Amino acid sequence: METISLEHGSGGLLTARLVQDLVYQYFDNEYLLEAHDSACLPAPAGRLAFTTDSYVVNPLFFPGGNIGKLAVCGTVNDLSMSGARPLYLSCGLIIEAGLPASTLEAVLAAMAEAAREAGVFIVTGDTKVVESGAADKLFIHTAGIGEVAPQTDISGKKALPGDIVIASGSLGDHGLAILLKRHHLQLSSAVRSDCQPLNGLVQSMLEACPDIRVLRDPTRGGAATALNEIAGQSQVGIELYEEQVPVGREVRAACEVLGLDPLYLANEGKLLAVVPAAAAAAIVAVMRSHPAGLDGAVIGRIINQPPGRVFMRTLTGGRRIVDMMTGDPLPRIC
Amino acid sequence: METISLEHGSGGLLTARLVQDLVYQYFDNEYLLEAHDSACLPAPAGRLAFTTDSYVVNPLFFPGGNIGKLAVCGTVNDLSMSGARPLYLSCGLIIEAGLPASTLEAVLAAMAEAAREAGVFIVTGDTKVVESGAADKLFIHTAGIGEVAPQTDISGKKALPGDIVIASGSLGDHGLAILLKRHHLQLSSAVRSDCQPLNGLVQSMLEACPDIRVLRDPTRGGAATALNEIAGQSQVGIELYEEQVPVGREVRAACEVLGLDPLYLANEGKLLAVVPAAAAAAIVAVMRSHPAGLDGAVIGRIINQPPGRVFMRTLTGGRRIVDMMTGDPLPRIC
Amino acid sequence: MCVGIPFKLIERHNEEGIGELDGVQRKLALQLVPGAQVGDYLLVHAGCALQIIDQTAAMETLEAFRAISDEIR
Amino acid sequence: MCVGIPFKLIERHNEEGIGELDGVQRKLALQLVPGAQVGDYLLVHAGCALQIIDQTAAMETLEAFRAISDEIR
Amino acid sequence: MRFVDEFRSPALAALLSARLQRLAGQPLTVMEFCGTHTMAIARYGLRTVLPPRFRLISGPGCPVCVTPPGYIDAAADLSRNKAVIVATFGDMLRIPGTEGSLLQARSAGRDIRIVYSPLDAVRLAQDNPCKHIVFLGVGFEATAPVIGLTILEAARLGLNNYSVFSALKLVTPVLHLLTAGRKLQGLLCPGHIAVVTGLAPFRLAAEQANLPAVVAGFELLDILQAFIILDRLAEQGRPELINQYPRVVRAEGNAAARAVLRRVFYPEASWWRGLGRIAQAGLAIRKEYCRYDAGKIFGLPAITDTETAGCYCSDILTGRKTPPECVLFKTKCTPEQPQGACMVSGEGACSAYYRYG
Amino acid sequence: MRFVDEFRSPALAALLSARLQRLAGQPLTVMEFCGTHTMAIARYGLRTVLPPRFRLISGPGCPVCVTPPGYIDAAADLSRNKAVIVATFGDMLRIPGTEGSLLQARSAGRDIRIVYSPLDAVRLAQDNPCKHIVFLGVGFEATAPVIGLTILEAARLGLNNYSVFSALKLVTPVLHLLTAGRKLQGLLCPGHIAVVTGLAPFRLAAEQANLPAVVAGFELLDILQAFIILDRLAEQGRPELINQYPRVVRAEGNAAARAVLRRVFYPEASWWRGLGRIAQAGLAIRKEYCRYDAGKIFGLPAITDTETAGCYCSDILTGRKTPPECVLFKTKCTPEQPQGACMVSGEGACSAYYRYG
């Protein structure tokens, strides 16, 4: 099997071989190996968190990760943002016929490694192969189940005036790494996607402060969009402090060159948290002692008015609106 | 919004509008409307069943259903095949830019209706839009969670010699309906996809006989492939009785014309069951009184030898091997 | 070598017709069976009728089966 | 009207060079700054250097800022 | 009467096979020339029903499996041309050329369409005036007239974007090669070829081989009856041809179909996968219709055969060996990765053995 | 010194803005000609920092927003040609033509590539010898020389598959239109245009308008200082031009850049979205380089403007109104569905108001 062909997706013998020879080699937990129509899993304690995402990233491989790592981290992170402990993932593959088997294998290996790092099991899956030209190399779809401890109650609606907004680290790395790979802008840099699972970080944050109000991973649309969502759902205002928003030196430089705003670039290993003011310092301290939150910082606060709006308090002490994103960020020269 | 554009998938304002104006209009349950990173769900009793499938059917609309109905029924059925009561679904959309919004709407409406029929909630979702040419109109990915009653223990490994093999109705309808639509073979017929949720049928079967050994929905690869899988997992032989295998009159005729074997055609609203011989008659009776199992019939039995093999006892009393499928069924004239 | 199926001719328009088998319908080329009439059964291969089925001959064949089987009753 | 960025010239090969800004590197067209030397800072627009940055003038501007701010201290 | 179920009656089948069981005659090795017979025998499990004294050996199978890999290569090459749509029977898609199958070519994005009827390919040409449709013309005497009709139809419609890439074959000139020097006691002849050709060529083959022969239908009872007739003829020492299938096979065949063949094609030597070059055993398109000849229009290479090392296909096609005797069978040679003609199509002898045991 | 952070020091910024707060002078209405200034002012929230007596009105913004929709239509049409790759700055993708944007064209599968530098488009032509690369030439005096260089480079390399579709504009001939009949107390002039042109055209504009003017940089401190200077000049009644940005703006500009402009282009009348036809305010490709002129090669239509009913763009572009005064602003006209030039680019006055309040 050098390349994946339509036959590998037709549900017959070749599908069985693909699954056995390639998939099971990397995803080898007892639940998956049962190979049933559904995985049968022990009953979790507490409520369930359930989430899903489709991954269509182009290119498949980028500095700091690939679509497989992304597909695991993204879903683990969405679970974590509900305060859940991620337990199980599903994995659906849509493969364009002609994909080199070695590409698929590298992606599966990355998924397996990310799952190991996050401590989750990929317990059920599906593989479809479509004709060449009917998909862009490989799409991955993961859904995830987590368990939510009884005392945990995280929600985008819970931000209160006076609360503090925290970011777990520098913003924009993933979006910029992809943008540079995608458009052949001929800018070279060491910027890598920040793609990483955040469940460990969230667990330690929750231990430090069980009443964290909101958690959100600022993926597509970036921190600006995520904060606008929170402001809308909680009907509060948010004020950011420009000089405290962590942005990496290279990301900042590339954004200058390309006329981009890092607040609108996607992140895949960062979170935003809204926490009670009294707990903010302790949470930041806990975050900074966790490898996924070394650059954790307070970046703003929740204000009363106007509801649904995000502002930036700029370096000059001025203030500007930080709106939701319209469309993907594109480089500008003007 | 007449057509879906890339902007609708970029995570910003237009994505939010698409979700609010279109998705929420059809999927309007309390869990989804929370619009969190994950849906937060009450803890189910018993063990969990978890499954996933990607739906890439071409054409999107076919007699008897469309990709949306399929995406709900397929995952509900995979849960049911573990004996689980399906509870929650996730829904990931990958949309090719340029898809008419009305097409998406018709698909979402079908999903909502199928979910209502099956009594499940679509509680979390994701929408991606890819460039024109990077996908084939629309792919849907659903994952599903169900709860498995403590006494239920369904598994492909549990078939025992002497057990009886049952089909819930005529085989091959879905596969043929799609094939006729796909290849412009200029055959007209009233064959419709059998696409339907099977959870109700399974619940009534389980009530009649809690120790059903195996359930399987013979989707891609058809009954032949599903039975070969069971034979392999249980390490038993399976013998089918040709004259008892239910195949619709039109499907049989079209198969004759096209040189196809209905055993290899996909089904989307049928199940195969392996049950203890003593319970077979009762189960068939229960099935026939359920709208999804009106044509339920015994089609074969589990035998000792040779393990992993499926045979057909033919009309002449002869016997032939029924192998797994290699590749999709293609019409033949020779 | 060649899958051949008996379709019943249910419509004829010059050299084209509609055949029916158990609810499945298909346009048929009739150039090779000039005498075919609506109601005839046709042996169809690849969408083209190759012959009109002879009902009398078919009956005789069935009779022959019965005769053979009668022999051994 | 035109995003212009100060890159440091770290390599020069005839009319092409490599510029660097905080770890980000980019090939630069140098046709419009014939006198640019490695080590110079260049004002770059759309991948092309438009001018060599005058360090002395820059110092003076910074001095002017300080002077203004001193006025109000 | 609907001419299907009546000929499949399990009750009658049981009686006929009981009859075959009871007859205690000589061993009877029968060659079935035809892949559709091979498939039907396998599908009905007849091998397990017939008494052991009946031995069945398979002939060349179908026109698809005897198509040389070079033809597939040429068709796949043609499909690279963005102005071309390749139209074909589904049978052709899985056959491996030397560089993959047409299915692989299609899954790589080429425009290759499956049609049920060659006449649908003409329709495709009408519907796609900016594309050129090439129909892959494979088939024997039964299929060739239908393909001939497409050329006449295209000419009638004045189409200039339709052509046929012919690998059409005539099976009747090959029969003597298959029986020559074989230990056979009977021939099972293909009814659907005889529908066109009439009985004469098969009578000739029976005479040349000095064997009893039956032109038979493809339903369960047809085949069982054919064996009973063959057994009786053999017992009585009568090397005659009997027409078991008179409901569609007339002694004179179908003259209209043969007229189409003569008008559009002429017989020519042809390469058969596993058998090599056989004089008069192919059909080429006449000069008058050269504008519908894809070989001419696109300057396609002449097709010759290449053999796979270790493959017994020529022995199996000529009935000298059975598939399980081949060392590659089920090991290196499977339906997913066929090595020779007999495995490539579901109708090929090796494939039928593989699937139906 | 790295010429970025030094000019953004929050501490110095605080002192400079405190200084601005303390100066209790006359009301000062300043026009910023340049979209990059508009964006920087918005991004730094300067509107909320400057004392109320400073009123800022925006000029024509950027070369992208003054490009007429017909140009986008022509580029989108061009991209239908499968032999063509359209290369462009990312800025151009979201601007609506009359039938959608280039982003929509790209999402419909056309080959439209974003480049950072026009010179990367020449590289694209080298890498894709079987395609023709058309670069969408938009820009003012700073960008035009870079685009001129691509034509010289293509000529040097002997490429015959690269061309420029010019909508290049000259901003300096427009300045007097923007200031004419306006109640202004100062002009904030674009430093990056002056890098090429030198100070003369801006000095002329200041003289014609009889106003103080500052050629300014784009960093936070640059802009604050420019306001302090303007305030001081206004207070002292000195309608002079001061160069705040001497680290890159020389009095004489960049002669090499202007030489490229003269060699490749000639000034021509040009249609500005919202402003109409302006003599000498565009750049056309000289006959000597007509083989690199996509307009000539592909016979593209001459571009003229069309106005959207109700859009106040021309008033906003000429500084007569501010965006919130337009009834369409934030209602029918949003960054996702812009109605006029000022909303189309992130740099346009309406867009900057919309995003940064």
Ligand code: SF4
């Ligand atoms: S098994 Fe394969 S290799 Fe052997 S004879 Fe048959 S086709 Fe040839």
Ligand code: SF4
């Ligand atoms: S808001 Fe829109 S319509 Fe109004 S002036 Fe600005 S661009 Fe024109």
Ligand SMILES: [Mg+2]
């Ligand atoms: Mg299933």
Ligand SMILES: [Mg+2]
């Ligand atoms: Mg999600």
Ligand SMILES: [Mg+2]
């Ligand atoms: Mg997510």
Ligand SMILES: [Mg+2]
């Ligand atoms: Mg998220």
Ligand SMILES: [Mg+2]
């Ligand atoms: Mg599946």
Ligand SMILES: [Mg+2]
């Ligand atoms: Mg599944």
Ligand SMILES: [Mg+2]
């Ligand atoms: Mg399934």
Ligand SMILES: [Mg+2]
């Ligand atoms: Mg999502």
Ligand SMILES: [Mg+2]
């Ligand atoms: Mg083609």
Ligand SMILES: [Mg+2]
């Ligand atoms: Mg093009």
